Amino acid sequence: MSTKYIGVTTEQFQTFSQLPVEGPFQMLNLLKFKDKVEETGTTGAEAYAQYMKAVIPFFQASKAKVVYQGKPQFTLIGPEDEKEWDKILIIEYASKEDFIKMITAEGYPAKMRSQALEDSRLILSIAQ
DSSP states (O other): OOOOOOSOOHHHHHHHHHSOOOSOEEEEEEEEEOSOOTTTSSOHHHHHHHHHHHHHHHHHHTTOEEEEEEOOOOOSSSOTTOOOOSEEEEEEESOHHHHHHHHTSTTOOHHHHHHHEEEEEEEEEOOO
């Protein structure tokens, strides 16, 4: 069985915190939802939609914005018989400090995100 990634580790967070990121950046989110979320009885997609509603005030406070969201349809390069991700999101943050403040804020609904996901990737991207 392959390793699943749902949340950031302490080591990853420390490394990210020390990166020399200046100004706006994007986070690419690759999301694979659970078929059913035991805690809520909903699908992972439904639970993630609830997370996105709950996170809006945190996005607003940190000046974050959803740049793109979509559902993968076809793999042109890669395994033809695999559908790895259910949703792709690109979110832009004004600064690394705003992002860190957002995800460490009291009440941030990280648990809702984790409950909805079977696997995920969160990839820092800086426009060049």
